Amino acid sequence: MIEVDLAQSSVRELNQRLHRIGPGDNEHHWQVVNPNGAHAIAVGLTAPVHIEIRGHVGYYCAGMNAVATVVVDGHVGTGLAENIMSGLVRVRGNAAQSAAASGRGGLVVIEGDASARCGISMKGVTIVVGGSVGHMSAFMGQSGALVVCRDAGHDLGDSIYEADIFVGGKVASLGADCVEKEMTPADLDRVAALLGCAQIAADPERFRHYGSARRLYNFRIDHAAEY
Amino acid sequence: MVSAPRRYSAAFSPEIIAEIERAADEGLYRIRGFGTLRPLPSFDDLVLLGASISRYSLEGYRERCATNVTLGTRFAKKPIELQIPITIAGMSFGALGANAKRALGRGASAVGTSTTTGDGGMSEEERAESKILVYQVLPSRYGFDPAHLRACEGIEIVVGQGAKPGGGGMLLGQKITERVAEMRTLPAGIDQRSACRHPDWTGPDDLTIKITELREATDWEKPVFVKIGSARPRYDVQLAVKAGADVVVLDGMQGGTGATQEVFIEHAGIPTLPALRQAVEALDELGMHRKVQLVISGGIRSGADVAKALAMGADAVSIGTAALVALGCNRAIYVGDYAALGTEPGACHHCHTGRCPVGIATQDPVLETRLDVAEGARRVRNFLTVLTMEAQTLARACGKSHLHNLEPEDLAALTLEAAAMAGVPLAGTDWIPGRNGC
Numbered sequence: 068m069i070e071v072d073l074a075q076s077s078v079r080e081l082n083q084r085l086h087r088i089g090p091g092d093n094e095h096h097w098q099v100v101n102p103n104g105a106h107a108i109a110v111g112l113t114a115p116v117h118i119e120i121r122g123h124v125g126y127y128c129a130g131m132n133a134v135a136t137v138v139v140d141g142h143v144g145t146g147l148a149e150n151i152m153s154g155l156v157r158v159r160g161n162a163a164q165s166a167a168a169s170g171r172g173g174l175v176v177i178e179g180d181a182s183a184r185c186g187i188s189m190k191g192v193t194i195v196v197g198g199s200v201g202h203m204s205a206f207m208g209q210s211g212a213l214v215v216c217r218d219a220g221h222d223l224g225d226s227i228y229e230a231d232i233f234v235g236g237k238v239a240s241l242g243a244d245c246v247e248k249e250m251t252p253a254d255l256d257r258v259a260a261l262l263g264c265a266q267i268a269a270d271p272e273r274f275r276h277y278g279s280a281r282r283l284y285n286f287r288i289d290h291a292a293e294y
Numbered sequence: 295m296v297s298a299p300r301r302y303s304a305a306f307s308p309e310i311i312a313e314i315e316r317a318a319d320e321g322l323y324r325i326r327g328f329g330t331l332r333p334l335p336s337f338d339d340l341v342l343l344g345a346s347i348s349r350y351s352l353e354g355y356r357e358r359c360a361t362n363v364t365l366g367t368r369f370a371k372k373p374i375e376l377q378i379p380i381t382i383a384g385m386s387f388g389a390l391g392a393n394a395k396r397a398l399g400r401g402a403s404a405v406g407t408s409t410t411t412g413d414g415g416m417s418e419e420e421r422a423e424s425k426i427l428v429y430q431v432l433p434s435r436y437g438f439d440p441a442h443l444r445a446c447e448g449i450e451i452v453v454g455q456g457a458k459p460g461g462g463g464m465l466l467g468q469k470i471t472e473r474v475a476e477m478r479t480l481p482a483g484i485d486q487r488s489a490c491r492h493p494d495w496t497g498p499d500d501l502t503i504k505i506t507e508l509r510e511a512t513d514w515e516k517p518v519f520v521k522i523g524s525a526r527p528r529y530d531v532q533l534a535v536k537a538g539a540d541v542v543v544l545d546g547m548q549g550g551t552g553a554t555q556e557v558f559i560e561h562a563g564i565p566t567l568p569a570l571r572q573a574v575e576a577l578d579e580l581g582m583h584r585k586v587q588l589v590i591s592g593g594i595r596s597g598a599d600v601a602k603a604l605a606m607g608a609d610a611v612s613i614g615t616a617a618l619v620a621l622g623c624n625r626a627i628y629v630g631d632y633a634a635l636g637t638e639p640g641a642c643h644h645c646h647t648g649r650c651p652v653g654i655a656t657q658d659p660v661l662e663t664r665l666d667v668a669e670g671a672r673r674v675r676n677f678l679t680v681l682t683m684e685a686q687t688l689a690r691a692c693g694k695s696h697l698h699n700l701e702p703e704d705l706a707a708l709t710l711e712a713a714a715m716a717g718v719p720l721a722g723t724d725w726i727p728g729r730n731g732c
Contacts, residue, residue, distance in 0.1 A: 082510045106503050111440055111511030127494070127507040131440035146494035146507075150438055168493040169435035171479070187493040188435055190479040207489060209479045226487075228480060284484040285467050286322065 069094055074101040078108055088114040104144065109137050112154075126163075129156045132173065148175045151192055164201065167194045170211065176265040183220065186213040189230050195265035203242065205232050214261050216269045224277050228284075232277040233258050235269055246280040323557060325464065327389075327645025327655065329457055329550040329593075329615055334565045336548065337599040339712030340705050341721065344691040352690040359686040360696040363610050365587045366448065366517020366540040369509070373517055373540075374426055374448050376610065377406025378682045379697055380600060382674075383545075383591050383614035384430050384450065384521070386412030388465050388474045388486075389552030389645065390618075392419045393665040394654045397621055399423025400667065401674025405682070410450060410612075413463045413488055415477050416442040423671075428519065431508065433462060434488035436478035440511060448541075449508055450519035451501070453492075453530070456549030456566070456592040458558040459523025463488030466553055469648040471657040501537040519543050524569030524592065525562070531576040535586050543612065544573050546592025550615035552655060553646035566592040566603075568715035574607030575717075583607060597684020604685070605692075605700035606716060613681075620677035621670045622652040628664065 071081050081099065088094055097118040102108055106125035109118055112135040120128070123141035133152040142160035151170040161179035168184065170192025177185075177194070183201035186194050191210045202220035205213045208230030218236035225242020232245075233254070241247075258271040302308060316324070345351035352359060366373035382402045387395055389412065400423045402409045408426035411417075415437020416429060429446035431438065443449065454460060465474075465486040475482040495504045505518050520534040521543035534542050546566025551559065563569075570590045577583035590603050591612035603611050615623070626639040631651035635644045645655035653664030689697050692704045706721040707713035713720040714727035725732060 079510065079514070083513055086513060107507040107510040110507050111444075113440075126500070126503045130507050131443070131511055133440065145500065146504075149494045150435060150440065152440065165494040169438060171439075184493065188489065190435070206493075228484075284481065286485050 068096040068098055070098045070100065072100050073103065073105055073108075078105050081108065082110060085109060085112055085114070085116065085118075088116060090114075102141070106144070109135070112137070115154075123160070132156055142179070147177075148173070148192075151175060161198070167192050170194070174264060176267065178267070180217075186211075186230070189213065193261055193264075195261055195267055197267050197269075199236065202239070205230055206242065208232070212257070212261060214258060214265070214274070216262075216267060224279075226283065227277075227279045229279065231257075233261075233274040234277065235273040238275075238277070241277065244280050244283045245277055248276045248278045250274065250276045323555045325466070325553055325646050326556055326559070326643045327550070327552050327554075328559075328643030329548055330559050331643070332560060334548060334593075335567050335709065335711045335715050336565065336593055337567065337602045339567070339709045340602050340707055340716055340718065342598075342601060342605065342688050342692055342700075343704050343706055344688075345693045350693045352693055352695060354687060354690050357690060358695060359690050361682055361686065363587070363698070365519075365589070365610065368517075368540045368586055369514065369538065370517035370540050371513075371515045372447075374408060374428075376408060376426070378678065379604060379608075379610035380594075380678055380681055381407050381428075381589065381610055381612045382409040382617055383549075383612040384410035384412045384428070384452065385614055385618075386414040386463070386465070386552065387417040387420065387477070388412075388414040388469060388657070389655060391650075391653065391656050391658075391662045391665070392417060393662050393667050393670070394618070394621060395420040396423050396667045397665065397670030398617060398674055399427070400671035401617075401620075401678065402426075404671065404675040405678045407678065408447065411442075411446075413465070414474065415439060416446070417477075421445065430521075432488065433490060433492045434478075435493065436480075436486075436488070443508070444512060446516065448517045448519060449512070450521050450543065451492075451504065451508070451539075452521045453534075454490075454523030454525070454545070455521070455551065456523045456545035456547050456563055456569075457551035458554045459525040459563040460490060461554065461558055461562070462490035464553045464555075464646075466646050466648070469646075469657050474657060498533040498537050501533070505538045517541055519589070521545060523549070524564050524566065527564075527569045527572040528576045531573045531588075532580060535577065535580055535582050539586060541587045541589060542573065542577075543589040543591065544569055545612075546570070546590065548593030549591055550618075551645075565715070566590060566594075567712060570603060570606050570608060571715065571717045577607075584609065597681045597686075598688060600681050600685040601688040601697070601700060602705065604697050605704045606702060606718075609698070617674055617677070618654055620673050621654055622665065622673070623650075623654055625652055627652060 099120045102122045110130040117136045125144040127146040129137040129148045136155045147166040148156040149168045151173040153173040157176040162181040164182040167175040169188040171190045178197040180198035185200040185204040187206045189208045195214045199217040209228040216235045221239040222242035224245030363379040403425040409424040410428040428448040517540040519541040520539040522530045547563040587609040590608040628651040650656040705718040
């Protein structure tokens, strides 16, 4: 395992080392210590590395991740794994706002709570939150799934497109054009599988399903009050 | 008996009455493309002061007048080197068809300048044709792909655009084909409403960190542009600089759009002229003029506009609508198709319909064939060349051996409004309204 101490070297040095990893390299396991809330740690990765970060990180940790696995043993700042393409990002603590924003693929697991706008503009990513999410989560969610084991804040799924939301607890309120949908046997299986992938223990039977009513897909004056 | 001439209300003109009737009938705001249709103070209200006895001019046909510009000298390891200070503005694949993107890329590359992607991501056609391609990071993040971020020459964070500062993009369902929908991860045929705010940052302090993230993801190689619509350019330019931008792109009110509410196009933002002056003053106040490059867009149509913009302090200009007109927008061909849209050549602003008679602003495969890529590229190349030569002609007449040597002292204003907005003297006077307490 390669250890990088961010008290001794910079985030830029770390990222550039990670970006230089080629297909034939054996530098697969990394540990980052003393992150001290630094921003943009492990962004833009394209190699199948496994990185453990010991401590709290700032904004955009694992942003734009592809293929790599990034585990944060701490809390994370704004924009965790924003625009993730593939791979796995796991946070053992809580996440600030806009976690997995505009993510296009991969799996983001937040074992604690996620703040506002979790999954905003999501485009295919799967997000599993062990705790609760803040307001406006899955805002304009286009594709993918947001699984919330506890509660969701106000305006969940506002202006949602084709993303699916599953909530195990209470929903403070739904946003524009977001409605509760039938929880089909296929949905139950899907939630069970996603919880399994995320290694989060929860009973799929508790979850309710939310998605788009599709009333705002094409503008109609009759629906103007929805906005 | 002599009949009295008809009198029309100035407040309720026939156009206003027609719009009220339309609104009452349809219950929808008007959406259209192109840009503002009403007259605004513009570069036409300025003139350049050619040399005579007090200034020494350069030979118009013999002496060198350089045109190159480097964008991104502040932080990027690999700044962008352009042969001419005229770039192609961001326009989305979706709003434009693939052939238009191809032609713009090929034409711009032929004269050593850049093109820019748009909402909806990078199309393979524009990447293939553009030697220098700036990749936009937009609020919607439609089609955003870090592989494309690495594949571009520059990165442009779009905060706003001149046609709709404060608003998000719009692409109506008739242009959301299967390909466009797939690129944007949206259902085909829906009215796509882009977000007006970025999903993962709010405010200038966050923007600083966002820029850092993009630099980290690309190993600090590429220049980072920040594009803003002209509303409060003094503050916005300074905040963009503080946030770490290499280049600020400022889009004035005359900037075009593929589709937006008309009320936005005509009533939001300030014209390019005052926006540019305020942006230059903002950079000067920070001691960053020429260190952070300023690109101005919105209503640039001629080499005279280019020369005047550079004289006011811009490092480069960007053109969108003018480039499309060079491609054939509003050209008097397929006149029957213009009529079917309820318009005619020269008055078409129906980009939003997807029924572009000349095959530019469309996703219709039949209409798209009307734009010949090679011919379109030739026309774009020619137009960019003419703009450059016109600007050089004026610069040489002002005694300048580089377009960037043009300066505000070379300008005079023809109207009080333009003098105040551009910050140059009213022609024949030393008076700049608003300066020195006057």
